Amino acid sequence: MARQVLITGGTRGIGRATAARFVALGDDVLVTGRGPDVAATARQVGARGIRLDLEDPESVGTLRDDLDAVDVVVNNAGGFVGPPPPAGAGLADVAAHWHRGLAVNLVGAVLVVTALEDRLRAGGAVVSVGSIGAEYAGNPYSVAKAALQAWSVGLSERLGPRDVTVNAVAPGYVEGTDLFGGPLDAERRRTLVGRTSLGRPATPEDVAGTVVFLASADARHLTGQTVHVNGGARTTR
Template identity: 50%
Template sequence: MTRTVLVTGGSSGIGRAVAARFAADHCEVVLTGRHTDSVERTARELGVRGVVCDATDPARTAALAGQLAAVDVLVNAAGGLPAAAPDGAPPLESLLAEWSSSLSSNLLSAVLTTAAVRDRLTDGGTVISIGSIGAERRGGSYGAAKAALGAWSTSLSAELAPVGVTSNVISPGYVTGTDFFRGGMTGARHAALVQETHNLRPGTPEDIAETAFFLASSGARHITGQTLHVNGGAFTTR
């Protein structure tokens, strides 16, 4: 049976790789993003359905859910670094804007989307949210939002388990091939981040996509309420 997969933030980076992986398995993939041109281009290139939707907007998220009869896999990949505060803003207003942006894009986007499609999640389905190694180390407002994402996902797991749905977070380390750093990655920083890993290589969007594909497989039905760290050993758990 063909699965329906919804990927927020699916027009670039990790979200795009996730959408491509499920599309390769002949799933019915719906990807979302905020910008019409990138959503339409990516959907066309991958042969999937694209919907322009800001996952932090309750009305647009509800409208998106109304277009879906059922959701087998939800991947909350929308997020990123906070937007820059307006020039000349007072310090506390700048601080508030930064934290509001981080929480909105990295936490509330997942909360709202999941709530919107919750009654459409199928028995045997899964919710996957993309976290970050920043939740474990010097992540500022972004890391705090990703840490909150993990706490929320654990609570969600307990709520969804009785209806046969799992909920997990994938926490990537340094991943190349995305626009996450907005052009701010230097050669020295790249080398330092790679040196932190055990396998001496950066992650790729495909690494994260394959982990998401596994979590949505029949072999992962007893994995729920977890944060899976995919970082080449840059951050380890015991």
């Protein structure tokens, strides 16, 4: 039987590549996005698409109208929320910047899983896309990703008795996404690639392959983990 897969932020980059992988496996894939073209974009990879605002609890709640049951939830939506307020900015501006970063990269994932928690089927998986930046957290994006990875550990303990695994994937520099708002300048790219052992950036497909593995039958005893996909830019023991 085809699994029901939900992927947030599934129209571009890692999300799109992940949707294509699940579709190729014969799964029924629903992707979310903010843009008005989400349905048309999803159809290009054989998925269904709905417009959803993950910062709006009421919008997230409509997922319950679309999914009676779900086997895999991939929390992929997120990104930078613009430059920080300039030096000397008021505290209200600083607070707004940080609250938005946390909402986009952490709270949205929490809302999605909370809305669908009672509909997750045994044998299912929750996979959240974190970041290597969580290891050097100093901005709203990186701090939110660190919190996302920590939240995944707690969620794994709660859902484990129901035979649902929960893991995070922490990519390094991934080329072919719009995370940075466009191509990096040559020097910054050389720096990031130079930190890897493999001498190349990741592709969205590299990350998608790990996400799909974590949701597979081969990973049923792997939970509460953060799997680093960074080409050796940061190693763990």
